[in-house]
Amino acid sequence: MSHPGGEFAFIDWLRRKTRPDPRVIVGPGDDAAVIRVGRSADCLITTDMLMDGTCFRLAEAGPRMVGRKAMAVNLSDIAAMAGQPVAAVVSVALPQQGGRLLAEELYQGMRELADAFDTALVGGDTNSWSGPLVIAVAIVGETTARGPVRRTGAVVGDRLLVTGPLGGSILGKHLTFVPRVRQALQLHAVADLHAMIDISDGLAADVNHLCLESKCGARLYADAIPVSVDATRMNDGRSPLEHALGDGEDFELIAAVAPADADRLVRDQPIEGIQLVCIGECVADGLWLQDGNQIKHLEPLGYKHRLD
């Protein structure tokens, strides 16, 4: 579950309304919830909804890529908890014209990614209506023996690692990204991950989310933040670094680990297919950007859903 910008006050409201429940290990406010089902199993659950014209443009992206993205953003939430996805259900509201063919293409896109991550597509609810395409996926996953990684465990001194270059995802990566499910499981197996989050709203915004949950602050190193090629191609007056800090939907992971673990992981690069980069550290409070000798206050800007 992503919880962008203006939604946060609402999540707080929802949390205050939530009664303690022994079956709920992790409730609202993390990338996925953790619940106890049956006698012993800890079960991850998350949902994300995408709407045509807001999260994608159907006419440009095509239904297959839209289906793919709907599955990918949910898989990324399971990755952010260092979980293994198990099964997905899908609800869609299809435009009345061409609904059947559209549905098949959507499901093909979802299936390709679900199959790649060993996630069974076990059912759904297919509707048609007069509005634009809306698609909501919910994924159930399982935690490993090491348990879920939450947003809450970062402590002052922890280093922040990121799994890939950032910025400019609107040029394509927001549709084509590969969720970091395998990398998260591998990281979880070789290091003690104190906290983790996926970058859906933007680096600064999501570091801020992690810090709020962990009750700490963070200082990011401007020179270290990996800037994607797409961030340099935006040509809209904002610098590549600004794009890396503020653009959403990179779906890389940020992990908080102890300094010695960070040193080891960055030196050994034990995770196949990605380059781990140390981009900052946890401090007592505030969100800061260290640029050479200057330390500036960093606004936790990112993509916001407005709730007026």
Added chain:
Amino acid sequence: MSHPGGEFAFIDWLRRKTRPDPRVIVGPGDDAAVIRVGRSADCLITTDMLMDGTCFRLAEAGPRMVGRKAMAVNLSDIAAMAGQPVAAVVSVALPQQGGRLLAEELYQGMRELADAFDTALVGGDTNSWSGPLVIAVAIVGETTARGPVRRTGAVVGDRLLVTGPLGGSILGKHLTFVPRVRQALQLHAVADLHAMIDISDGLAADVNHLCLESKCGARLYADAIPVSVDATRMNDGRSPLEHALGDGEDFELIAAVAPADADRLVRDQPIEGIQLVCIGECVADGLWLQDGNQIKHLEPLGYKHRLD
């Protein structure tokens, strides 16, 4: 998950595309899927989406009743499997104006029903957009020691029991119905339920769904079908029986049981708060209505989502 009318060809298509998976006990095509999570737990999962103007009218029903219904239709799917709901996640697309207040009212409506059925509301994805309200709920449940009740187990000679009067739900019951979660668990504890389904599309349509899955037919007794008061108040030229047979969204359950169990259940009425009625029996094939001495072919009509 409801699978109304024209959606069925699509479900068939989806099933053909679905690979066998040892973790999937029940895949697409039932009221809920059953998956294995962790080492042992069998986990029910279902999703249903409601759209303003199609499944409700926000201006008439108000957000609280809409939230309630979104939770209730999903709980009804868990009931149809004789499962115990555990936790729910919610995705919403809110109209941009008034989104925050609307969201709170929606969640209050969901919470009231979730609390009543001991279902934790563990998270969600809250979005705003320029379109009408869309709300998708996914519920995870657990099976009892007796396992899930599927649509597939009815055999020729089984009696069909229904949990309440039918027809005319559009006059209010489609918003106010109480999902038959407790009754299903009680029934499951006192009788061997061969198959079960909830009436979302309409009695004839849903009996037909159950029969298709069980590879049998059914004969319904016209005189026995309990007709609701609302079905008699429709005044649209169709008879109350036609409404009871064809109207959707009653969310009563149909259960197939052996004749001796049906006799006992109807005689003893062991389930609090409902009157079990035997409305028909399973036959070799076809869907039939016995009206006095006449036996007529029955069209499996019901509410259909069109997929053009």
